[in-house]
Amino acid sequence: MTELKDSRFTELLPSDLKNDTETQAFAYAVSRQVQQVIRFADAACIYIAIDSVPEPVLDLLAVELRTPVYKQTYSVAIKRALVKESLIFYDQMGTPAAVNRIIEAVFGVGYIKEWWECGLQPHHFKAYTTNPAVTAANVQEFKEVLNSVKRLSSWLDEVVLDLSTDAAQPKVGFFVHTGDIVTLNMATM
Known part of the structure; x- marks a missing residue:
């Protein structure tokens, strides 16, 4: 079975469209976009799992997101809450x-x-x-x-x-x- 991230839409085209350059270009562009969406989805898994990631990962995420209130001396529960709300926090700043x-x-x-x-x-x-x-x-x-x-x-x-x-x-x-x-x-x- 072929996975979506490894699939090529040009292989799925009917034989009369496989030789059309415009259709091949369109299928290639669609496959690139699908691969990009899959990469974004894979990267988003960390944000979904904030409730279960270990404390060192929380510290790294706080640095990456530049969480303004974050300190390493906080309890794990407070760290999780702050990292979860970092993006919302920047939206509401001021x-x-x-x-x-x-x-x-x-x-x-x-x-x-x-x-x-x-x-x-x-x-x-x-x-x-x-x-x-x-x-x-x-x-x-x-x-x-x-x-x-x-x-x-x-x-x-x-x-x-x-x-x-x-x-x-x-x-x-x-x-x-x-x-x-x-x-x-x-x-x-």
Whole structure:
């Protein structure tokens, strides 16, 4: 059986078209394009398998893709998430979505509030996280990485650790029992 990457479309042509130079040229061009698509598909297998590649391959992919937030000291799970989103990240660079991705990558969970949402000066924003495990080192790391993804005209005012909970809603209940008191007298014999 002939594989698609080794096939030649000129061999598949009927005998009366095999001698036509235009048809041969067209078949040759189609076969070259098919081979190119197969090469692209083979190269894409790494990106499909990011969830299963070993950590050294993740490090190499981060260098190749120039993943801006990537550090070798991150856990494997964070490395995988960053490499997966590298291309999307470059597409969203300079937008609030990119800053939100950085917050999620560094803090695990979080979001931003822009200036109009929290009464700040124009082009200012705050970063919020609800992860109680965030340290001062995480905040410093976030600030370093943030400068590579935010717009130059935007300014971070503060990083807020939001540990608020929903307001308690006290509930009151009661029980009423009404009934008759029955006394039984036992006669002794």
